[in-house]
Amino acid sequence: MFGEYSFNNRQADSADGAPGADPESDSGSAAGAAAPGNLPPEPPGFVGRENELAELHCLLRTRRLITLTGVGGVGKSRLALRAVADAEQARPDGVWWVDLSPLRDPALLAMTVAHAVGLADHSAGPLDEELCAWMADKELLLVLDTCEHMVSDCRHLVGELLQSSPGLTVLITSREPLDSPCEYVVELCPLPCEGPDSDAVALLRARALAAAPEAAAAFDDPERAALAAQVCRRLDGIPLALELAGARMRRWSLEQMAERLGARFDVLADGRDSLLPRHRTMRTAIGWSHELCEPVERLLWARLSVFTGDFDMAAARAVCSGGPLSAARVERVLGGLVAKSVVRRTQERGAGARYRMLDTIREYGHDWLAELGEVRTVADRHAHWYAALSRAADRGWMGPRQVDWYRRMTAEHPHLRRALEHLLGTDPAAALEMAGALWFFWFSCGHVHEGRGFLERALRTAPPSGAVYAQGLWALGLTMVLQGEMDTARELGDRCTAAAAGVADPEAEVRAVHLRALSLLLPGDPARALELAGPRARSRHTGPADGAGRLLCRLVTAYALCDLQRFEQAAEEARGLREACADLDERWLRAYADYVLAVAAFGLGRPEEAARHVRAMLSGKRLLGDRIGIALGLDLLAAAVAALGDGELAARLLGTGHAWWRTVGRPQMGSPSLTALRERGERQARAAIGDAAFESAFLGGAAAPTG
Incomplete structure (x- = not known):
């Protein structure tokens, strides 16, 4: 169902973003929809394990919690991946893989699972409860890979999930069982060795x-x-x-x-x-x-142990060079470790390869790093490399490499976490600067809970003044807006304004204005939002015309004008914003300009034009995995299609939009105008085809994969 709107991560990485792609293509069947799930590519060369595979295939259909145990290096992850990748293990709501090996903070466990299965929840409630509620009516297979370092936390979360979701099956890989009441343990033995044909x-x-x-x-x-x-x-x-x-x-x-x-x-x-x-x-x-490694290979092996996940060559050079290992030499030495199977080359991402050490090998290397007395030094280099990468991404976000930055920071997510954790304990000011620079990652890419947590921790310990402090307040305010805490967000906007004035930073001042205006607009006060962010107010600020703050204020202005039913002015503001974003070759904000153009066209009684604009908006949003944007677009497209007389398609679109809103957690972001728009589309669709046909089409759309 709705293959065009199965915006899973793999599609987002490969989409060409061509505007005008037909969203109604394949709208009548599930034939074109990608199977939901996120299984990593299987490495070549799987050998043996026929009996174990047969046992796992049976257990995955008859048991709800299976734990695959065994010593490090025995092949638990490989066997689990081979088992769940079998077509017979497909589930209506997908097969989802969660790699826990890079995770060190148990507080991020539910967040990691939620992100892996496609739940970018923006509500302010406990995420484990939201995850349980979201999974309650799902039939899916969840693999938690490498759990031995957080057994008790996994046992607690898995117990809650299994209790709330009768259609859930969980496969665990761990060096030790969870010791859960409903757990079925399979100990994976080494490969048989007897005979030349073993x-x-x-x-x-x-x-x-x-x-x-x-x-x-x-x-x-x-x-x-x-x-x-x-x-x-x-x-x-x-x-x-x-x-x-x-x-x-x-x-x-x-x-x-x-x-x-x-x-x-x-x-x-x-x-x-x-x-x-x-x-x-x-x-x-x-x-x-x-x-058997050369001394310089042993040194690189030890230093690479700081990477708890896959990494690229640039990071390896920056973090691991020093002494006998020059940056230029790292690549050659790394090639030697790949040849010796110490390091594995993983899938290509963009233009370059990525690398990874298995946990058992990484742990051995980390022991040697401790022997060398370099643990703190290499951890500092790792943290500061990813902090610098975050600052570069912030500078480049509103530009032509926006999609590349989205993909890269998504790939580096485990390392961003590790770097922030390290800096929070060693350099709070640097931690705040990094967390603030990642505002777009928290706000635009679905990591609201995590971003809020890091920002709050950093703001508690960093110096309470300066440009970095102002940026952190603004970024925290954005996460609170998405979680519906508008009053607190406005207070942060006021504090951000004061902090920006203290350092005479025009861009920070405009960003503070944006936060205050947005926190007024969404609850339903467009007039006050316009007073704060409109052209007259913006003229009093001297920030850069193409800075994120001013462009975001223009978006608030355009939508406030729509809420005030000043549609011609809204369209003019949105066209100007779109042109400014096109000059920057930026996509995320440009897509929202397309959305406002669609709302304005719809308000002016031009539903066909509205549908054209919203299709362009959705093409941009899927490139960046913006779930709120996708959900907003589907609601608006449904209203336009219903106005054009196609009640069945409108109902399916509303169902698909409903499924996307569930992954966000706050339908229509609590906005009265967004809710009214959706309800208008539903009324027209029901009037066109009747309640029974509407419910049937709606349920069909709601079954579309969102992962």
Whole structure:
């Protein structure tokens, strides 16, 4: 249903944004809709596990909570991904993957899950309660990957979700069970090693051939194949250990591998008695790979452990260079770690590759970083790199690279969190500057709860004056507007005005005006909003004409004029705003100018023109994952279509809009004028096709995927 409006993240990343795309295409069936979900791409080379897969497929259809446990490196995440990616595991409301390995603050758990499943809730209530309410009528499969570092928090959240959502199935991967009453635990054992045809030998062979194609002869010879099985047994059939060993065959023969591996284990095994055998094997195999690295590779391995998620080359150079590792040398050394299977190259994002270390390998590297005494130094570099990236994104947001910045900051989200957490404990002023610079990420990209939390924490500890303080107040006020706390937002606007005046910052002054005006407009006071943000008021400020503050004030002005039914003036203001945004090659605000043009056209009795403008608006909004914008646009398009006489399509659009509003949490943002517009469209649609047909079409539209 409504393939054109299945604005999931993958579509947003690939959409061409061509204006005028027909929103009614494929509106009558689900054939064109993308299957909801966010599964990461599966790495190539999956080997064995037929019995385990069969068991998981059965359990995922008969049990509601399954936990896949096992030692680090045994392949829990790979098996889980292979199992849930099977077409038989599809669910009407999607299959959703939540990677918890980068998460360190349990307070962000519900937020991370909500964002992964497409819930960008803007209400002020507890997010776990909103998540439970949103999932209550859903039938979906949720995978929480890598939970061992927050077992109790996951147990609590999963218990609440399962209790409130009878259609929910949860698959956990963790080194230890949740110990939940309804949990079914599956312990994943290493790969079988007996015989030259075993799965362990097959995996070792595959990784060896990837490193050195000529190694095939070693596995094809029966006597040497038995030696391969011996290597696999020594490594206990643990997939990660086998991958690390296979990568060494770029330089060694199978005989050399067996001899040196045996010597390594003989030396170290007695020193690992405190560990269980398989843990000992994994640590020994990683340690062996570590010793076989060049000293500069070990240094990079240690420093890369600061990245709890995937990272790009620019970040690696900035964070990990120093001493014998020049920035230019990082790329070559990183290539060596990729060749040794210490670092994995993940999917392409934009023009460049991204990289990642598995948790087990990263943990080993972090131990060495501590031995080197560089933990604080590298964490500081990491935090300040992402703070600088946030400032660059702020400067570039209102410009031609806006979509690129949206994609990049979305990719870097785990690192932004980590950087802010570090700075809050070490440099509160830098934390506030970073959190304020990310205003667009909190306000425009659906991270309202998280942004508010970081901003409030930073404002409590940073110096209460200066331009950075004014920016933080404004950004916090924006999050409060989206959560419906208008009185508090206005108070913050007043404080922001005072702070901006203290540093003579015209842009900060205009942004404060915008916050105060917006907090008046949405509850239904367009006249006062116009007094604050209109052309006469703006003329008293000297901020840059193309600055975010002035452009946002123009948007408030245009919509206030619509609310006052001064539609011709509203259209004129919106056209000027659109032209200014087009000159900047900016999309997010330009789409809202299209929206106001549509509202004005609709108010002037030109529904066909309104539909044309709102289609252009939706094309821009889906590029940036702006859920509020998409929901607003669908409501308005429904009203225009209903006015044109197509009650069935209007009902479907209203249903789809309703589904999008549910992901936001505050239908029509509590605005009387937005609510009136939606109700007008519903009345006209019902009048055209009758209540029964309306409800049927509405439910069809509401079933459209929003993830």
